[in-house]
Amino acid sequence: QVQLVESGGGSVQAGGSLRLSCTTSGYTYSWFYMAWFRQAPGKEREVVAFIHTFSGGTYYANSVKGRFTISQDNAKMTLYLQMNNLKPEDTAMYYCAAKRGSGGDTRSAGAYDYWGQGTQVTVSS
Numbered sequence: 001q002v003q004l005v006e007s008g009g010g011s012v013q014a015g016g017s018l019r020l021s022c023t024t025s026g027y028t029y030s031w032f033y034m035a036w037f038r039q040a041p042g043k044e045r046e047v048v049a050f051i052h053t054f055s056g057g058t059y060y061a062n063s064v065k066g067r068f069t070i071s072q073d074n075a076k077m078t079l080y081l082q083m084n085n086l087k088p089e090d091t092a093m094y095y096c097a098a099k100r101g102s103g104g105d106t107r108s109a110g111a112y113d114y115w116g117q118g119t120q121v122t123v124s125s
Contacts, residue, residue, distance in 0.1 A: 002026040002114050004096045009119030016086050016123070022079040022096030022116055030054070033099040033106050036070060036081045038092035038121075045095070047107045049081065059107070063089070086123045093118040 008020040020036065035050035049060045049070040058070055069082040079096055097112035104111035 002098075004098060004114055004116035006094065006096045006116040006119040009094060009121045011122040011124065012086055014087055014123055014125050017082070017084045018086065018121060020081040020083065020094055020096075020119060020121075022081075024077045024079070024098060027098070027114075029100075030074075031098045031100060032102045033112075034072065034079045035097045035099070035106065035112060036079075037095045037097055037109055037112075038090075039095070039118075040092040043092075045109045047109070048094070050106050051079070083121070086121075088123050088125045090121060091123050092121060094121050 003025050004022055006022045008018060010018060012018055031053050033050050033052055036048040037045050038048050039045040047061055048064055049068055051058050051070050051072055067085045071080045095118045096116040098114045099112045
């Protein structure tokens, strides 16, 4: 059974930092892409960042570029999201997602095959 488990969320003040982790298990092969999405109340789920697990290539949403860093530890089968200089508008539930194949729009939630349960990030001003 494939599982993605996020951790590291919490409440911080604006300008603070958090590091999210996503540990995967139950999948024998390597994912093509892993990503972080977020969803604020009343809004659609949006991509924050994703990484091509073989090449290490990354993508960031414009709203987080320069502040967030996505990385992976293949030995630990863990995905990370380092979030610096957090802003109140970063407040959301953050989800880890994994994609088995190479096709589809990797910026779209619908392209991902497995999801974690989410971890809440709250940034106060």
